[in-house]
Structures are given as C-alpha cells and as structure tokens.
Amino acid sequence: MKLYDYFRSSAAYRVRIALNLKGVDAHREFVHLVKGQQRADAYLAVNRQGLVPALVTDEHVVLTQSLAIIEWLDEVHRAPALLPDDAFARARVRSIAMAIACDIHPLNNLRVLNYLSNTLGLSDEQKNGWYRYWVDIGFEALEQQLAGDALTGEFCHGDAPTLADVCLVPQVANARRYKIDLLPYPTIVRIDARCRELPAFANAAPEQQPDAF
Amino acid sequence: MKLYDYFRSSAAYRVRIALNLKGVDAHREFVHLVKGQQRADAYLAVNRQGLVPALVTDEHVVLTQSLAIIEWLDEVHRAPALLPDDAFARARVRSIAMAIACDIHPLNNLRVLNYLSNTLGLSDEQKNGWYRYWVDIGFEALEQQLAGDALTGEFCHGDAPTLADVCLVPQVANARRYKIDLLPYPTIVRIDARCRELPAFANAAPEQQPDAF
Numbered sequence: 001m002k003l004y005d006y007f008r009s010s011a012a013y014r015v016r017i018a019l020n021l022k023g024v025d026a027h028r029e030f031v032h033l034v035k036g037q038q039r040a041d042a043y044l045a046v047n048r049q050g051l052v053p054a055l056v057t058d059e060h061v062v063l064t065q066s067l068a069i070i071e072w073l074d075e076v077h078r079a080p081a082l083l084p085d086d087a088f089a090r091a092r093v094r095s096i097a098m099a100i101a102c103d104i105h106p107l108n109n110l111r112v113l114n115y116l117s118n119t120l121g122l123s124d125e126q127k128n129g130w131y132r133y134w135v136d137i138g139f140e141a142l143e144q145q146l147a148g149d150a151l152t153g154e155f156c157h158g159d160a161p162t163l164a165d166v167c168l169v170p171q172v173a174n175a176r177r178y179k180i181d182l183l184p185y186p187t188i189v190r191i192d193a194r195c196r197e198l199p200a201f202a203n204a205a206p207e208q209q210p211d212a213f
Numbered sequence: 214m215k216l217y218d219y220f221r222s223s224a225a226y227r228v229r230i231a232l233n234l235k236g237v238d239a240h241r242e243f244v245h246l247v248k249g250q251q252r253a254d255a256y257l258a259v260n261r262q263g264l265v266p267a268l269v270t271d272e273h274v275v276l277t278q279s280l281a282i283i284e285w286l287d288e289v290h291r292a293p294a295l296l297p298d299d300a301f302a303r304a305r306v307r308s309i310a311m312a313i314a315c316d317i318h319p320l321n322n323l324r325v326l327n328y329l330s331n332t333l334g335l336s337d338e339q340k341n342g343w344y345r346y347w348v349d350i351g352f353e354a355l356e357q358q359l360a361g362d363a364l365t366g367e368f369c370h371g372d373a374p375t376l377a378d379v380c381l382v383p384q385v386a387n388a389r390r391y392k393i394d395l396l397p398y399p400t401i402v403r404i405d406a407r408c409r410e411l412p413a414f415a416n417a418a419p420e421q422q423p424d425a426f
Contacts, residue, residue, distance in 0.1 A: 049358075059301075061304075063304045065307065065308040067307065068310075068311055069308075071303070071307055072300055072303065087288045091276045091284065092276075094278065094280065095276065097281075099277075102315050103262070107320065107325065115343070119346075129332075141263070144261045145262075
C-alpha cells in the first residue's frame with residue numbers, strides 16, 4: 001500500500017491515524033503542497049483533484065478523499081472498528097466527522113488561504129480572522145453537541161476512538177497552530193488529549209513525520 | 214419522520230433525492246435560511262450547528278449532516294442501494310460524493326457568501342468570481358475523473374443512481390443558478406440530465422418545493 005502524504009495536511013493526518021489504529025503499514029510518498037507538487041503532472045496522474053491524501057492499494061486501486069479512504073479501511077480491516085455497529089451510533093459518529101470535514105476544514109485549506117491572499121489580496125489579519133471564524137463557529141456547536149450528550153465518553157463516541165476522533169485531532173492541531181483560544185471548548189480539549197495518549201494518534205502528528213521541517 | 218428542509222439548500226436537496234429514491238416519506242418543516250431561521254433558538258435546539266438538513270427519525274433521534282443522514286437511510290432502508298456492494302466501488306462512489314460535498318459545496322454556502330460580502334466587504338463581482346472558481350476547479354477534476362473511467366456508466370457509477378449522483382445534481386443546479394458555463398463538462402451534464410429523468414431527482418428540485426418562492 002502507498003500513501004501520498006504531506007505532514008501538514010489535516011486530511012492526510014486523518015488517514016495516518018486510521019492506518020495506525022488499524023495497524024496497517026503503508027509506504028509513504030511525500031507531496032510537498034507549499035512547493036506545489038500536488039499540481040505536477042506526476043501527481044495529477046494519481047489524483048486529478050491535486051489534493052492529498054491518496055492511497056494506492058495493493059491491488060493498485062487509487063483511493064482518494066480521506067473519509068472515503070477511511071471508510072474503505074474500516075470495511076476491509078474490521079478491527080478495531082472505527083464506526084460503531086448500531087446505525088444511529090454510526091450516523092452520530094459520521095455527523096461529528098463531517099461537521100469537521102465538510103464544515104470547518106474545507107474553508108481553511110491551503111488552497112483557500114492562497115486564494116484569499118493572492119486573488120482577493122486580503123491582509124494576513126483578514127486571512128487569520130477568516131481562519132479563526134470558521135474554527136470557532138464549528139467548535140462552538142461541536143462543544144455543545146459533545147458536552148450535552150451522554151453518548152460522548154472518553155472519546156467523541158463512547159470509550160474507544162472512532163472516525164469522529166480521527167477528524168477531531170487534526171482539526172485541534174490546526175486550531176493550536178493558528179493560536180485559537182481553546183478554553184471555551186473543554187470537552188474538545190479533553191477528548192483531543194485522551195486521543196493523543198494513544199500511539200496511533202501521537203505517531204501520526206505532523207511534527208513526527210519524516211517530511212516535517 | 215421529519216425533515217428540516219430549505220428548498221435552496223444543496224445539502225437538504227441531497228436528502229430529498231435520497232428519501233425519494235428510497236420511497237420514504239418525511240413530514241417537512243421549512244427553515245428559511247435567508248430569513249435566518251436556522252439561527253433561532255427553536256432550530257438550534259434541533260441542530261446546534263444551525264445548518265439544514267436535520268432528519269428526526271420515528272424514534273425521535275435527530276440526525277444531522279446530509280451524507281451521514283443518507284448513509285443511515287441506506288443502512289436501514291436497503292433497497293434501492295445507494296452504495297455498491299464492493300468495497301472499492303463504495304470508496305469510488307464516496308470519493309465522488311465527497312469531492313463535491315467537502316471540496317466544492319462548503320466554499321459556496323450561504324454563510325460563506327455572507328461572510329465574503331458582509332465581513333470582508335467584497336463586491337458582488339468578487340463573490341461571484343469566488344463561487345465560480347471553486348465550482349470550476351472541482352468540476353474540471355471531476356469531469357476528467359468521470360470521463361476517463363470505465364466504471365462511469367449512465368450515472369456516476371454504473372447504470373443506477375448512487376450517493377455520487379445524489380451529490381452531483383444539486384451541485385449542477387447551483388452551477389446553473391450562478392450561470393457557470395457547463396460546456397467544458399459534458400460527462401457531468403450528461404449524467405445530470407439522466408438523473409433528472411427520474412422522478413426521485415426531478416421532484417426533489419428546489420423549484421418543486423412548497424417553500425420555493
């Protein structure tokens with residue numbers, strides 16, 4: 001298996017965590033996003049979207065989109081399960097994952113920040129304000145949802161990590177990088193800390209990757 | 214079952230299509246996004262995120278996030294399946310759905326467009342340019358992916374509608390509304406037209422909804 005990866009990509013970070021949780025090894029190929037390697041023909045031949053991650057399976061099938069990759073991993077490597085058995089519980093876990101992956105992260109991608117700076121000519125202050133606004137609005141709702149629900153346990157759902165935690169930890173890492181005040185989000189902070197006690201999460205962190213600088 | 218809906222929300226439109234394909238009836242409650250009803254306490258008590266759709270099941274469980282809702286529907290009402298049986302095929306369908314739901318649509322949401330106008334003070338021309346940029350960059354990759362893959366059939370995946378088509382049609386409707394030139398995307402246009410021949414898609418269209426104005 002081969003993972004096209006970039007240490008600072010949150011979407012790739014999710015897949016690194018999931019691979020670690022499943023105990024699945026993947027050869028790593030690094031695509032340097034700031035240098036624009038994702039737009040080079042060599043990478044576009046792998047993933048037309050020009051985004052990381054992409055996972056090439058042992059059958060040479062290219063899988064893209066982090067959540068689609070992780071659902072696939074969870075289907076073919078069942079244990080430990082990243083989605084609960086019960087359909088309502090699965091929906092809850094997926095909805096937490098997607099509140100992050102669809103409603104926070106896409107707004108704060110490198111390509112979006114580049115558009116704000118380069119095409120729209122916004123100042124760094126405006127760009128950082130944009131970044132914080134979408135994290136705060138997303139985390140406020142998520143904090144209330146997690147804190148007010150008995151289904152929340154040590155992790156986002158119960159006492160074992162799921163797809164929701166796999167999405168949460170990279171988003172919290174991004175929030176810290178942008179110096180967002182996390183005091184209003186004690187449940188998020190607690191779950192993030194619990195996750196990072198696990199080697200699967202800790203070893204997937206951006207600063208632990210071979211391509212980190 | 215009760216669907217919190219708004220005619221022009223693409224995410225709600227996806228759920229309307231899925232309900233129609235499954236032949237599942239839901240009582241409709243309309244949340245007028247332009248009037249800000251999604252931020253009223255009554256709706257925030259249903260969905261803290263203040264986004265539509267939300268689906269309240271017969272067991273009074275509130276489900277949020279359109280793709281999580283549709284995965285749940287597909288698990289509890291199996292036929293017709295919106296995801297194929299094969300794990301690789303499921304990953305392909307989900308990756309197409311998410312290329313739209315994570316990488317195009319979140320950038321062009323009403324709340325994002327409001328931020329561009331109100332907080333950043335951008336002109337309508339800049340805002341429309343932003344809208345078109347993200348649709349074009351997403352559709353360019355998707356067109357190549359669909360056109361170059363033998364797994365594409367009458368629909369995004371084979372000859373029956375899947376979760377991928379459920380996401381594609383609302384995004385094409387949005388593109389038309391913003392007068393984006395669709396000539397460079399013949400495969401997308403062909404699949405969209407094929408989908409709209411089906412009553413499940415046609416009856417879910419924004420202009421067919423009781424709250425449309």
